[in-house]
Amino acid sequence: MALPLLVRTARVAIESVDQNLERAAFTLGRAEWRTALEVTLPLARNGILAGLVLAFARALGEFGATLMLAGNIPGKTQTLPLSIYTAVQTGEAGQALTLVAMLTLLSCVVVVASARLGARAL
Amino acid sequence: MSQQLDVRLVKRLPGFTLDVAWSAGDGVAALFGPSGAGKTLTLQCLSGLLTPDAGRIVVGDRVLFDAAAGINVPPQARHLGYVFQGYALFPHLSVAANIAFGLRGRPRAQAARRTTEVIERMSLAGLEHRRPHEISGGQRQRVALGRALAPDPAFLLLDEPLSALDVGLRQSLREELAGILSDWHVAAVLVTHDFAEAYRLGDQIVVYEAGQVIQAAPRSELLWRPASERVAGILGIRNVLRGSVVKASHDRIQFRWRGQILEAVNSPARSYLPEPDSSLAFFIRPEYVRLIRKDRGTADPHHMNLLSGEIVREADFGTTYTLYVRLDNPGRPAQGDYDLEVEVPRLVYEILEIGRDRRWQLSMHRGSIQILPGSLGAESAS
Numbered sequence: 001m002a003l004p005l006l007v008r009t010a011r012v013a014i015e016s017v018d019q020n021l022e023r024a025a026f027t028l029g030r031a032e033w034r035t036a037l038e039v040t041l042p043l044a045r046n047g048i049l050a051g052l053v054l055a056f057a058r059a060l061g062e063f064g065a066t067l068m069l070a071g072n073i074p075g076k077t078q079t080l081p082l083s084i085y086t087a088v089q090t091g092e093a094g095q096a097l098t099l100v101a102m103l104t105l106l107s108c109v110v111v112v113a114s115a116r117l118g119a120r121a122l
Numbered sequence: 123m124s125q126q127l128d129v130r131l132v133k134r135l136p137g138f139t140l141d142v143a144w145s146a147g148d149g150v151a152a153l154f155g156p157s158g159a160g161k162t163l164t165l166q167c168l169s170g171l172l173t174p175d176a177g178r179i180v181v182g183d184r185v186l187f188d189a190a191a192g193i194n195v196p197p198q199a200r201h202l203g204y205v206f207q208g209y210a211l212f213p214h215l216s217v218a219a220n221i222a223f224g225l226r227g228r229p230r231a232q233a234a235r236r237t238t239e240v241i242e243r244m245s246l247a248g249l250e251h252r253r254p255h256e257i258s259g260g261q262r263q264r265v266a267l268g269r270a271l272a273p274d275p276a277f278l279l280l281d282e283p284l285s286a287l288d289v290g291l292r293q294s295l296r297e298e299l300a301g302i303l304s305d306w307h308v309a310a311v312l313v314t315h316d317f318a319e320a321y322r323l324g325d326q327i328v329v330y331e332a333g334q335v336i337q338a339a340p341r342s343e344l345l346w347r348p349a350s351e352r353v354a355g356i357l358g359i360r361n362v363l364r365g366s367v368v369k370a371s372h373d374r375i376q377f378r379w380r381g382q383i384l385e386a387v388n389s390p391a392r393s394y395l396p397e398p399d400s401s402l403a404f405f406i407r408p409e410y411v412r413l414i415r416k417d418r419g420t421a422d423p424h425h426m427n428l429l430s431g432e433i434v435r436e437a438d439f440g441t442t443y444t445l446y447v448r449l450d451n452p453g454r455p456a457q458g459d460y461d462l463e464v465e466v467p468r469l470v471y472e473i474l475e476i477g478r479d480r481r482w483q484l485s486m487h488r489g490s491i492q493i494l495p496g497s498l499g500a501e502s503a504s
Contacts, residue, residue, distance in 0.1 A: 020210035023171050026197040027204040028224035028273065042214050 002062070006055035013047020014040060050117035057110040060103070080106075125276055125309060127151075131167050131177030131187075133160075140164065140333040143177075146277075150303055150310045152324025152341075154317060155356060159330035161313040162207075165279050168311065169204050170197035181276050203270030203278040203308075208286050209262050211254040217241070217265050218250040224273040236272055244268040244302075259287060263295055267302055278303075278310040284319060296322060317357055321345065329353055347389065351403045351494050360463050362405040362494070363456050367396045375493055377402050380451045380461060384427045386491035394495040403494040408444060408465035410490035413474065414483040425485040433480045434460050443471045447484065 017040050025035040041048075063081040070077035072086065080103045087096035130143040140160040144151070153161040166172040168179060170186065173194060179187040181202075186195045203224075211220050221240050225233035241247055244264040249257055254265065263283065270278055283299060284292050300323055303310055314320050320327050321341050328338040336356070337349040348354045354362050365379035372395075375388045386404060388394060396402060414425060431449040446460035455461045464484065466476065476482075 018210065020206045020208070021212060023169075023197075024204065024206055024210045024212070024269075025223070026171065027169055027200070027202065028269070029198045029226060030223075031198060039212060 002055040002058035005058055006051045009051025009054060010044070010048045013044040013051065016047070017043045046117045050114045053110055053114045053117065057107060057114075060106060060110075125182035126180075127277055127309070127311070128178070128180045129164070129168065131164070131174040131179065133163060133167060133172065133174045135163075138333060140167075140174075142330070142333070142335045144328045144335055144338045146309065146311060146326060146328075148309055149325035150312055150323055151326045151328060152312045152314060152320035153328050153330055154314055154320035154324070155330030157315050160333040161315075161330050162281055164330075165204075165281050165311065165313055168277075169202055169279055170195060170200050171204075184276075201273070201275050203273070203275035205266050205270050205278065205280045205283055207282045209254075209266035209283075211262060211265055211269070213254055216251050216253060217246055217257065217261075220254065220265055221246075221268045221272050223269060240268045240272045243305075259291055260295055260298065263299065264302070267299075271306060271308060276309070278308050280310060280312040282313055282315070285315070299323065329356060331356055347492065348494060354403075354405055354494055359405050360408050361411075361457075362403065365402050365404065367398050367400050367402050369398060370395045374488070375402070377404070379404075380429075380449055380456060381453060382429065382451060384486065384491065385488045386493055387489050388493065394493065396495075404491055405494065406462070406486050406491050408463040409442075410487070411447075411462055411464040412485045412487070413464065413466065413470075413476075414485055415474065416479075416483075424487065426488055427486040427491070429462075429484045429486070431461065431482065431484065433476070433482070436476075441468055442466065443468060443476070445476065447482070 021039050021043070022035050025039045026032075030038065060079065061081055062079050063085070066072075066077060066079050066082060072078055072082050074083070074086075078086070080099060084096050084099045084103070087093075087099060125147075127146045129145070131140065133140040138158075138160070140163050142160065142164060153164060155161055163172065167174045167187075174187065174189065176189045177187065178185070178189070181200075184195075185191070185193050186200050187193060212223065215223070218237055218241065222233060222237040225236055228236075241250060244267065246261065246264055246268065249261060254262055257265070266283075267278075284296055287295060296319060303323065312320070312323055314323075324341055326338065327341050327344045329336050329344070331352065337344060337353045339347075339349070344353070345357070348357060348359065351362060363379060365377040365384070368376040368378055368383055370376070370388060372393065373388055375386050375394075375396075376383055377386070378384075412425070414422075414428075429449055429451075431447045433445045434448045435446040437444045437446075443466050445464040445466065447462045447464055448455050448459065449461045457463075462484070466474075471477070
């Protein structure tokens with residue numbers, strides 16, 4: 001579920017690298033794959049990282065698809081929202097609250113990180 | 123090392139066809155023309171970034187492209203230095219790494235030596251570790267030139283190197299560019315839509331219009347003897363006028379304009395001999411029309427092609443004045459409400475008290491009237 005997010009962000013980052021930089025590398029003797037390694041990817045790095053962070057956040061909050069396909073096995077396929085769900089179902093309100101706090105904090109970190117990476121990519 | 127560059131190419135795009143042929147040797151060839159005329163497209167075809175549909179590109183004895191023979195050398199192997207509009211410096215690399223970028227594949231020590239040499243010659247010492255956004259516009263231009271020149275290319279291709287700059291910086295960078303080009307003795311092809319730039323930097327000027335070359339000539343020839351009315355139009359030449367031929371010989375042409383017979387010098391080199399009564403295009407630069415001083419009489423032998431008229435309007439350009447003069451001759455004025463633009467320096471304007479005195483006799487030296495051959499068929503056909 002998170003992969004398209006990564007692909008899309010990375011693609012935008014790669015496409016936003018000035019084509020003239022790649023052309024300049026060609027005229028200076030670099031083959032296309034070397035140009036990708038030396039020019040395009042380094043310049044798209046922040047955008048790709050931002051995509052990774054967003055995809056990670058998305059995966060963190062996965063609920064429906066995980067429950068249906070992977071099940072709800074603690075320590076294996078249980079995501080944060082799933083364990084909150086389980087805690088609430090079994091009446092462990094304290095644990096549920098702790099997990100909610102954790103998830104909120106993680107989301108904040110991710111939002112800040114992706115915003116910073118995005119800003120630097122510009 | 124001087125090499126000949128021969129270009130002949132056709133590139134078809136939706137709604138636009140580039141079809142040009144020209145040659146360049148030593149020095150700088152400036153591709154000049156309005157935006158969208160195909161100049162940058164030509165440069166991209168030369169560098170191999172774009173593939174033409176037909177034609178042949180040869181540098182010295184190296185064939186870079188030949189549609190008929192199926193030759194298309196990739197940009198990596200053309201050994202041409204390309205300076206992009208806006209420079210396209212690698213923002214993630216230092217000044218030194220930018221300059222060294224094209225030296226990959228050479229022995230490490232040699233590449234390092236060459237990088238140092240280029241940095242020295244471009245006066246970039248001390249900035250080696252800066253990033254492109256940390257240096258000035260002038261320094262960026264030198265890095266871009268250094269990066270393109272470091273691998274010692276056969277030709278340098280410059281795409282509108284100065285167009286993104288403010289007027290003040292533009293002039294000083296133009297002079298710096300002129301200095302670097304002559305200092306490095308590198309043959310170059312420069313694209314520009316600014317005639318002052320083309321004239322200052324180009325030894326030869328290739329005039330582009332709508333995907334075609336309408337004249338290629340040494341710069342002074344282009345300025346003083348444009349081949350046609352179209353070229354004169356693109357150069358922004360004023361007072362382009364039409365008369366009818368009375369008599370043409372190898373060194374003189376007499377023609378009728380506004381009911382008067384004028385005489386101009388014909389160019390023997392061009393041996394342009396139009397038939398009597400045929401239409402003729404000519405121009406006289408506004409600064410070459412002379413006002414005759416009333417206090418000195420008209421006996422001066424340099425005065426010829428005398429006309430008289432009245433200033434109907436004027437424009438103040440600070441150091442010069444442009445006067446719009448309508449002749450006394452009957453009939454419609456040649457350029458709207460006036461016949462001739464006359465440019466005078468401010469000092470002359472003040473000494474002759476032109477602001478007060480609006481009626482003048484004018485003279486046009488026969489050597490100042492430039493005949494424009496080659497345009498008449500095209501004009502009457504359109």
